Amino acid sequence: MVTGDASFIKKINRAIIISKIIEHGMISRADLAKITGLNKATISVQAADLLEENLIIETQQEHKNLGRRPIMLSINNQAGFALGIDLDKYSITFTLSNLSGALVHSHSIEMETSEYDLILKLLAEQITFYKEKCSHAPYGLIGVVIGIHGIVNNDETIYFVPYHQWHNKNLKADLKNETGVNIIVENNANLCSFAEIVYKHYHSENLLSVSLYSGIGLGIMVNNKLLKGCDGYAGEIGHMIIVPGGLPCSCGNLGCWEQYASESSFMKQLSAAQNKENVTYEDLRVWFTGQDPVINRLMRDYIKFLAYGLNNIINLYNPEILVINSELLRLYPNALEEIEAKLTSTLGQYRKLMISEFGKNACSMGACALAIKNFLEVKELSFAFEESSK
Ligand SMILES: [Zn+2]
Known part of the structure; x- marks a missing residue:
């Protein structure tokens, strides 16, 4: 029992630490301890694990004054990549982001069909292409999230997509079969609101x-x-x-x-x-x-x-x-x-x-963010673009 509790607490602490590193872009161990309220030994052990796992990196900050230069921790952007897909009426947009949520590649494919099997085939081909493209990274393609402009059940099956007239489709399972990649299917409006939260508000x-x-x-x-x-x-x-x-x-x-x-x-x-x-x-x-x-x-x-x-x-x-x-x-x-x-x-x-500000990119940005959140198993996610661009 004690071991179970300890590992549960360790997992919670790990999630908090990863969240804070992402939120701040770069942060020292001492500041992490201050912000999270965790003791320095806990931070030290967890940081060592995350370094070992290639999920974070250390950087020595440039300092004009003499004295100690703190070692900063940040997320290892290149450890893996997330694919967000916006399955819209006439086009499908594929957006690849790094582990900090920064967009590294995006392209759209126009389509004139509503036929489920054809669209499934196209999606599977693209996901396989991106899986290969990311295979150099330690964690490769960490997840794929697809935004559906229609009604998605809580079990991620599609109930109805009006403009394609799709009823009761299990795109998640069908794509998993075709590609071997874990897929999340979510409503596009939910992904747009998630993008606003994690990237901005x-x-x-x-x-x-x-x-x-x-x-x-x-x-x-x-x-x-x-x-x-x-x-x-x-x-x-x-x-x-x-x-x-x-x-x-x-x-x-x-x-x-x-x-x-x-x-x-x-x-x-x-x-x-x-x-x-x-x-x-x-x-x-x-x-x-x-x-x-x-x-x-x-x-x-x-x-x-x-x-x-x-x-x-x-x-x-x-x-x-x-x-x-x-x-x-x-x-x-x-x-x-x-x-x-x-x-x-x-x-x-x-x-x-x-x-x-995100316009039509909001859905695929939210999709990338959701894939990252799931992969890192964090409860809260906020990307630090404002801080890091200062
Ligand atoms: Zn209506």
């Missing part, structure tokens, strides 16, 4: 991330935990009805929010109004700069419908931070001011509303 415990692309997804972090609901379906906020008897939706209802406030619904309207097929983000940039009257009118309507839904979400969750992930709003000048002007309820409270 790690001090917030109550963060919502709304992703507005082909549909609308909501990632919900409450008290530092991802809220998934009984079966894993929580956050299907795009199907909240905001216009009774309104536009028909693929879910079978009328007037769902995503028929009015997703990027694809906006693009459809814009395409019809401007009489131009396949409107690009570059077109948007030009029209916004030129103050095109048609686009200005459509944006006013779009923001009105967007704000209806945001208002409801804010009233439900009272978030500290509400992040909106949208390329359209990233390009639109004054997006935040115009949205906030429509959120006038005296009851709906939030501390901060913002447009995500």
Whole structure:
């Protein structure tokens, strides 16, 4: 019993130490002891183990003054690599990150099929390619996480992907069979909110991330935990009805929010109004700069419908931070001011509303981060880009 307890405590301490090393980028043993409250002997033993395992490295800091130069510990970036995959409607994005969450490679493949077997084959080929690419590292490819723009059960099987019309698919098991790699399957909105937490807002415990692309997804972090609901379906906020008897939706209802406030619904309207097929983000940039009257009118309507839904979400969750992930709003000048002007309820409270800096990369960044978190078996993860770039 005593041995079991001791090894359990050792594991917990190890997780805390790794978390703090990642959060600080570089830290001395003495500072680790101070921050974690663990004694110096414990830190010493654990650091020796992590060095032995190639998971951390030591660096002697340059010091202008004479005297002792502390030896700093940091994560061994090159020990292994994480692959994040964003399985979107028309393209699949593959993003490789090192063990500190820094992106080292990213590429997208366009696809015109919804056929499960073809997409499975493509994914398996790419995962095998990345597995080979990372084989030089001590831990190679440490994990693969796939973001699904659809409903994922708590056991990671796919319940439904509307735009591919996939029902009850076990992509996790199928890919494991094909590649021998451990795969995690997760909803894309959850991964976007995870990316915001680990790459940016790690001090917030109550963060919502709304992703507005082909549909609308909501990632919900409450008290530092991802809220998934009984079966894993929580956050299907795009199907909240905001216009009774309104536009028909693929879910079978009328007037769902995503028929009015997703990027694809906006693009459809814009395409019809401007009489131009396949409107690009570059077109948007030009029209916004030129103050095109048609686009200005459509944006006013779009923001009105967007704000209806945001208002409801804010009233439900009272978030500290509400992040909106949208390329359209990233390009639109004054997006935040115009949205906030429509959120006038005296009851709906939030501390901060913002447009995500990560845009379309958020899902695959969150996917890489989740793979790293699982591999290192840590409870908390926050990447130290701000500190290390100073
Ligand atoms: Zn719907």
